[in-house]
Amino acid sequence: MKELFIKYINRECSEEEIQQIVSYFQHSDDFSEVPTIEAISQLLEDFPDMDEDSVSLIRSNILKIARDEKAVKIKRRRITFMFYAAAVFVGVVAMTYVFKESLFNPNSMKESVVESSQTIPGTDKATLTLEDGSQIALEKNKNFKTQNAVSNGETIVYTNSDKNKTAIVYNTLTIPRGGQFYVELSDGTKVWLNSASQLKYPVTFGDDKPRSVELLYGEAYFEVSPSSKHNGQGFSVFTASQEVKVLGTEFNIKAYSDEDYVYTTLVNGSIALNVENQTRELLPKQQSIHSSKYNVLKVVEADVYSEISWKNGLFSFKSKSLKEIMTVLSRWYDIDVIFEIKEPEKIMFNGVLKKNLSLEQMLEIINRTNLINAYEIENNTITIK
Template sequence: MNNQKAKHLITKFLTHQASIADLDELEIWLQDPKNEHLFNSYVQTNYAVEFEMRQFEANDLKRNLQELMVEEKTTIRLKKWRQVISYAAAAVFAGLLVTGYFLKDDIFNKNIETTPRIVNNNIEVGSNKATLTLEDGSQINLEKGTSYQMHNAKSNGEKIEYIAEEGNKTKLANNILTIPRGGMFHLVLADKTEVWLNSESQLKYPVNFIKGDTRKVELVYGEGYFVVSPSTEQEGSKFIVSNQFQEIEVLGTEFNIKAYKNEKNIYTTLVEGKVSVSTVTTKIVLEPSQQANLNLNDDSIDIATVNVDSEISWKNGDFSFRRKPLGEIMKVLSRWYDIDVNFEVPELEKALFNGALGRDQNIEDILNTIKNFGIIKDYEIINKTILLK
């Protein structure tokens, strides 16, 4: 069996499209030790692996794969009437599931044969960069490879850190940190609260806090991950994150807020501790692993239990998508790569994708992964605009 056919069978296995004959052939191929490296490399390079599952031993991977193939064969025999097999295995491959609505052999083969049209691809991977606006309105560009320092703050181009000033201040001076499309940045406030800001985000905050008073910052728009310095270390002062639609009160916790411009939902995800989410009409309290979804159309709040690691994967250098529509996924990618995305067929926006991808990958690698699983047939890149077909 040649390598191309092996890759085809691996894809069919991972998406539960393989027949018993396919699995038998793949199992025989894997018994040859020289094929183990190709298998590991192919899966890790070309296919989405849930980020928490990326650390594994090759021997364990091979053994678990063979165990899962046995389970797959048994399931096929018992449930031939089902087109797509749904099961959750406790082995390493439990997190390696990538699916699309339209994955069929003929589509997969077409994807292999077609070559994307690429004209002047100047799309760059996102990086650490931000614009710092001082109280007097002056602006400073922060980016990787540069440094900045003033009396109460310093930056190495990847993080800006404020130093608490002694004395009880009676007037607060505010700075604004703005993250452009294609950027992210790490901020340490004067009280040691840490904030990671995602692409296309803006945070307004005091350069110093008044001891004993409520600490308040404003997520003007975008997405931020907060690790809040406990109130017990700040003379009991509470910490509040606000925007124009809601206010979040915390005592000492970790949470993520996603409140992008021109979107009708704000998501608050609690990692540790406890927070209250308040609007003009509603107030709810979140427990760890819960997510509040504020619908701006009717001011209603829904609460759901979510996979926290998936929701905050951007902070750790990953995209993690759990049965997300392609339209929503491309919004995320467009911010990180600073691109425009169009769909040749509107129905493509509803196709689901499940898996994780590295934020350090170039855009062509990510698009090829989505294409190889049959979610799209092909794509075009012209300058910084992508057309999905």
């Protein structure tokens, strides 16, 4: 299959080989052997723009996959829109024009969208709250600078110039719905913050002081500066219900206040999780699932690629219900979601899509499964029918 994908990217597939790819997506429940989007992205990084004939050929192949959709409609009630994977892996780096007129032809759509304007995806933005309570809006093309931090509106980077100060000064970074942001802490730790998240951290840590930050709510990916660079001082991340202790590693924490479970996913290194007098150590590619409400703490094998795809500009939905997907989209596009009937909430999907698609493009892909009757977008609210 990998060889076929590479041939497809290079426009060398015969009609029979294209049908093999289509058949693979139609008849497979497990897509773990499919080359990852990240791997295919690497192949495409230096890929030149296609000429119009090639674009038309790719588009017609994608439409052919879409037409075959009905042959794969229900398999264990798991509706897979992986038939769009061809569109995604061809377009994931620079070829988003695959999603243009033909794929989203208004004449072929259901009459389901009320507003004609496109709902744009989220962007880099945040609100920085200083120790004195003053707030600064961080957004593109807006520079900001203090003695310890500099921001270009899309990132903020701290330095450790005040490491000898005895008093610890805290900043808080708040990411709204429809936003994301990157912060580099004074110790060199890198943090990517997802939509609807808030992080509290010291402006400087100090050489001989414990390093700790607090994820007040939301989701964050941490690339921690190792303790060997900080006189052996470890690093801790606190949430409302747990503490994660690390020496130097990469991990993701998802702890939204409107969700019952906290998910901690280890990418590499090792971490110790402290929850209600229990300690669990995680190995790479493991995930802890914790809920104080349901008194649950367990460790499972994680699909790391899917868990951290948000940081890399992708939505990776693997066996996710429509309700879970709409929760993710509501944060990214800053919209509310109403299910007019409950049945569609439980429909399961698989798929990988770029975060820079408009909301309408996202919804139309889901709508093409034919398992929802229609949807409406009005007054910044989506109604699923």
